[in-house]
Amino acid sequence: MIRFRYIVIGLAAVLILGGLVRAAESRFPPPEFENGHEFPQTTTPQTREGVFAYIDSIVLLGTLGLATYLALKKRRRKAILGLTVFSLLYFGFYREGCICPIGAIQNVTMSFFDPLYAVPIVVIIFFLLPLIFTLFFGRTFCSSVCPLGAIQEIVLLKPISVPRWLESGLRLFAYLYLGLAILFAATGSAFLICRYDPFVGFFRLSGNANILVFGACFLIVGMFVGRPYCRFLCPLGVIFRQISRISKKRVTITPDECIKCRLCEESCPYGAIQKPAEQWTKEQYKKSKIRIAFLLILLPVLIFLGGMIGKSVKNTLAQMHPTVRLAERVRMEETGQVEGTTDASDAFRTTGVENVELYEQASNIRQSFGLGGILLGAFLGFIIGMKLILVSVWRERKDYEADRASCFACGRCFEYCPVEHKKRNERKQQ
Amino acid sequence: MAEKSPDRPDRRQFLAETMRYAALGVFGAIGGITLAKRHRLVKEGLCTEDGPCSGCSQFVKCYRPQVWQIDPYKCTACGNCATHCVLEESAVKCVQVYPICGYCKICFGFFEPNPYEIDEGAENQLCPTGAILREFIEDPYYEYTIDESLCIGCGKCVKGCNTFGNGSFFLQVRHDRCENCNECAIAAACPSDAFVRVPADNPYLLKKAGHS
Incomplete structure (x- = not known):
């Protein structure tokens, strides 16, 4: 009997408390209008994300294919530059820089560590496609598809060469950045790469002051040092460096026998052309x-x-x-x-x-x-x-060659190579 | 060094080729594992293939294109939305769900809670940009509508309405404006973890009338 009483009291308490909660939700009951006024609808403007996600994937595949064709087969700097401008306009200014393959590293990492996070298919595509293309054809993604690379490619005015030891040392920042980005994504702390993306503010024509200043610094330095972000900070760049070392195809400076005229050596703003290596004593x-x-x-x-x-x-x-x-x-x-x-x-x-x-x-x-x-x-x-x-390792090199890891496949050296010009003339005459 | 014969690759080439296929295998594994995981989450009912993710135990992070949204029941209207968005004018705006609204004459989303004098004077308006329109419907009911072109998403009215009223005002990410950044800058600054990813084809978390 006692138990029954407790149940009644408990039920009553629940009902009263429930009533109170309900009252808090709706302290003033919504009116019923006498003049027939109807509740307006809350507007819900839809996102364009769903459609664009798939268009973006197709454009990415198309530009990657074209970039590869232009760098490896067509060998024309102007065409590559044209595609670079297109990518800057489309992925950069039109799609405003999100999502990019660099940032996708974090989404993929997070999916391995957060049991409830599944990567959207589009992000997987954006992550894997550039990697596969780089594995087979070298860094053609960097040359004319990546909007971050494109904006730096375009501001480059008068490149100065960076000594090899300094370049190699500064590149440690990129490895550190990659490591930190993966660590923070794996622990679910932050998406570091997105937070400190220097150019996204320009793409959106809006952003907080720190990032805009940071980005402006990169662009100003980028007028004199080719692609500072790509070479010294880009976390995907250092991954690409390693996999392009084993790529099936690569950018070759001369289409034929190198005549060692050394004209190409000066043309590369990224210090990616290696001299023939002398035999060691x-x-x-x-x-x-x-x-x-x-x-x-x-x-x-x-x-x-x-x-x-x-x-x-x-x-x-x-x-x-x-x-x-x-x-x-x-x-x-x-x-x-x-x-x-x-x-x-x-x-x-x-x-x-x-x-x-x-x-x-x-x-x-x-x-x-x-x-x-x-x-x-x-x-x-x-x-x-x-x-x-x-x-400390010696590698045999007889000709002037583009370093597989550092070459961005921008195609500048093609225009300097006299053998290339000779070939083109021959082709024209045929 | 021995002359290269065209049909016998040298050691370096052989190594590169082996590593290339190994790398391809790794990429395939990464793709496969992430896809398999997505599939598993769908199977477990944490993601649904189509339709809103209403059956989810939490607002899902599913594989469809996703966008950011604010869970109105977690939001504390702290004001960060107005200042932390990467856009100069925040993508977060206040919305009004009319069936929840009490149509009060003295609305504390509209008026300052401690005015000099409790009257309907314009100087008592709470909204810093005057983005709330107050329209007489019938005695004693007034309708409150947000002018989104003026709203900056500061959440002052939201706080007022939640504290004293029905809570029909709340903040939402407006998807005609949102850039859908991979890391949402407001989400990173949100004190109550109210930002969640929702499927892009159903991107709003509106309060329901008579929610309990």
């Missing part, structure tokens, strides 16, 4: 053998050191995650280290989640940053070690 061979042996021993040491450094900065890295920041703020408010509240901590309290639960979430995230930091540091150590090893 016995002395040099011996020295370099010892150096490589030393560096091979150093490699694991560098990886280990990198890992240690990565581990030590895990708490700084974890700050990038909003949950970690929120947890720290809530803890500080709880212990009275700070006065007042923030929007985020207020919003957290209305959810009714216990503080302890939040702290536990944050500490889990910090832990994954611990492992991520070690991997990131080890990766950078490995890259530095490999860079050192590669400079």
